[in-house]
């Protein structure tokens with residue numbers, strides 16, 4: 230019958246035991262308290278003592294069916310959880326009975342007829358069919374045919390004519406009743422199951438099913454523990470509330486404590502004791518390096534999930550030796566066969582970019598090819614690394630190839646490898662190709678838009694057939710590689726113009742990611758600038774004047790150009806850096822051009838040309854500085870002339886005074902002349918923009 234479980238907190242669980250006599254009830258309560266007393270309190274009552282409708286117990290256990298039906302049933306409050314206790318014998322007691330010669334006739338002595346008959350029924354049920362048993366209790370008719378009696382702990386009731394008494398001790402509560410009680414209180418867990426199976430070992434379980442299950446559990450746990458003790462890694466299993474359920478020998482060595490001691494802690498508590506932050510426990514751990522007892526330990530954690538819920542987990546711990554292997558792995562990374570960047574390395578606050586990152590993370594989960602489009606320096610390669618790192622291929626190589634860096638024939642032998650003697654200069658024994666090296670991993674083909682038609686068809690074949698043919702080879706080699714390709718070229722247009730194979734294009738672009746240029750996410754500029762400076766440990770002070778200039782610049786070389794600029798600034802910053810010192814303004818080709826409208830054919834006085842003189846002078850100063858020239862009064866007059874305009878030196882002086890008063894220029898002593906302040910620079914941009 231399905232009953233409701235009892236949802237109550239610890240320490241409040243109270244169970245009444247009702248039996249024929251106070252003595253029996255007390256004995257049963259004593260047994261149960263000895264087994265489950267830490268979790269539940271059991272109190273015994275004689276059936277006469279039990280008051281009608283008591284409601285201060287969560288459960289009532291009754292010693293026999295007869296007592297329940299004849300005496301107690303009408304006196305129990307509706308809704309109370311009731312069980313009739315099943316009792317059995319200790320294993321050693323049954324062994325005594327089984328040793329009695331077949332055909333013997335024995336009395337079974339108890340305090341009441343019912344009890345004596347129940348004991349006989351129990352002995353029969355437990356397999357004592359080889360002897361004849363007769364009930365005996367105080368007041369029963371004397372019957373002297375037998376000289377041997379069996380009694381469950383009541384030798385004082387044995388009649389005097391009996392010569393031998395076999396005391397089979399008090400009956401004990403059967404494990405099936407314990408299971409019922411624990412289930413009802415939702416207390417059936419790994420710990421109580423282990424306790425039950427130990428108990429079941431001592432008694433003769435009345436339910437064979439339960440006996441087998443529990444013995445099986447104990448047996449399995451023993452085998453598991455033995456097996457885990459042979460494992461070289463430390464293994465710790467724990468249940469939903471962190472209680473440690475298994476702790477193997479290596480774990481004992483690592484933590485310097487016995488499995489028994491460890492099991493007094495929760496897994497978090499144990500790690501905390503070693504100074505490992507249990508907060509990191511929220512997520513799954515993978516190759517997490519921690520220090521336990523001054524030893525480098527590599528820790529992995531996996532959740533155990535049952536029916537969609539985390540019901541526990543397993544921690545594995547690897548000692549220093551394995552860590553060395555990881556260091557070897559890191560050395561491999563340096564060779565370029567492992568992804569160095571993850572999504573965490575991608576700095577952005579741009580909503581636009583955040584969406585691209587979210588798409589990339591989604592794409593990473595699939596195993597399809599990815600095509601990453603974007604201008605040079607936008608972070609395409611960074612995306613490729615990050616995608617690999619969270620993909621199912623993360624534990625295998627990540628091989629990056631820049632397709633435009635090598636001539637066609639070299640790229641071919643790099644990608645596909647070659648057989649010995651394939652061409653003059655080919656290495657003895659041949660060479661494996663990068664596809665082969667990337668087996669089970671990812672190959673990143675950067676600048677895919679630059680590959681020749683021959684390479685396009687070879688690549689297409691690899692994608693279609695998942696096999697590579699080495700240069701000079703005849704044997705097809707199966708490879709399992711995911712391709713991530715990237716280009717800053719307009720592949721769709723190249724396809725339309727017949728410069729890129731459409732079949733290859735469509736295979737590559739199954740998943741397509743477009744990384745926006747930096748000028749379309751200017752909000753990222755200050756963040757990236759600070760990040761690059763910080764990465765170099767550079768002084769970030771005194772750079773306020775140039776922040777606006779950085780934000781306004783178009784960054785044709787995108788994040789890479791910004792990174793280089795910040796490297797330059799980190800090196801140059803002496804606290805007096807100005808906008809004019811920035812590389813993009815000192816490099817003439819990249820400097821802000823003087824706008825077209827200034828270019829007037831004839832020599833005309835500036836005022837007559839209707840030109841804003843201040844703006845023109847600002848432009849000229851800026852242009853001169855960007856070209857690395859000085860911007861004194863004379864130079865400005867000349868520059869104005871070159872534009873077909875006319876201005877006197879006096880006018881230039883007055884204009885400069887005005888500009889200085891407005892805070893747009895600073896006038897240096899000597900030949901250096903004027904230079905723009907940040908607001909002067911902004912004024913130039915406003916005027917030209």
Ligand SMILES: Nc1ncnc2c1ncn2[C@@H]1O[C@H](COP(=O)(O)OP(=O)(O)OP(=O)(O)O)[C@@H](O)[C@H]1O
Pocket residue numbers: 574575576577603604605606607608609610611612675715716717757788789792
């Ligand atoms: N969002 C970002 N956060 C931090 N660093 C970035 C970011 N985007 C790019 N970078 C850095 O900028 C540099 C250029 O990025 P990357 O090489 O990935 O660009 P790319 O688009 O592949 O360039 P190309 O097309 O020239 O190969 C790298 O050093 C990269 O780490």
